[in-house]
Amino acid sequence: MKANNIHFKPLFLALLALSALISACEKDNRVEPKSVLKGRVVYEGQPVGLRSNGVQLELWQRGYQLFTKIPVHVRQDGTFSAALFDGNYKLVRLRGNGPWVDNTDTIEVALSGNTELDVPVQPYFVFQNDTYAKGEGKVSATFSLKQVTAARTLERVNLYVGTTSIVDPNNNAANAQEVAANIKDLSKPITLTATLPAALAGRDYVYVRVGVKTSGVGEMLFGEPQKVMLK
Template structure:
């Protein structure tokens, strides 16, 4: 019995080696799908990797999702095989009205698409600058795009790097939506620069709008403060 088992062991090892080599020799994706999440052709500012899209492809044994994370400037990129995909905007995953309609995407080489969304609010004409050496002032307008949800708050965030948002920041000042009685008037937020940033030669700032009942916020693009 032991001799029979010992004769089979080399064969099993050889089979495992062949299978392993086949796995290593699988073709890797050579095409790229890239693009941006947009409203009226403008990229949406988001929390870094806070929003996720999904890609699905039929015709394979394993019909599973391919997650695609969106960067804070609204762009995304994924390495894929050529073929037909369906792109899905996940319900409740972004600062916009839910849209469960999938988008048909044909990937062939380097493919670029825009993913349209309808936000509840947008940040417009954001300007952030130092007010003296220890303070910061942000002025921006609020654009209401969709009805059905109230304005919860607006916030000014600061951070050491360009990745700055509700999770990644070294300081923030918020204004409650109830205190903004007329959204047609530009909003101003003043902040004392945090001590952790006063000695820096530069840092970054951006503003956001939070919609009531929506987890993610919509942001302006980061501004370098020197």
């Protein structure tokens, strides 16, 4: 019995090594997707500003047995990309996942090589004519706010200041806000001013960005980040 165990152990180890080698070869031979789907989330043909990686789209592809979900994160400038195999996909805008009116209509995507796609949305509010300026230890933004749909009401507007172009509620060094109760007339320009903390006082420049929060909507819509020279 002991002799059998002695012969069995080297055989077991050899089979284990062979299994590991086969598994490694399978991984090395796995084909990577070659095609890229690039796109933008747009309103009236222009990309929508978002919180960095805060909004997600979903791609679905039917396989032999399963309907596979592929999450696609949208960048703060409204663009997205995904490396995929050629084939037919369904793109879905998730309910309650963006600062726009829910639209769960499926967009059919026939991918064959690199493909570009615009995904239309209808925001609740958008910024217009935004301008930025520096002051003594302060930066300010003046803008108009257009209500695209009356389906929901305004909650607040914000100005965010940061040291990089990634600027949002989670990435800022200073901010200012005005609540809807103090904004009586959307036909008039709105000005927000943020005081710079001591940590930013010696910098040559900062990045600023305005955002609007709609009541009952989790994500905010943003303007483009702007570089403001302080010196």
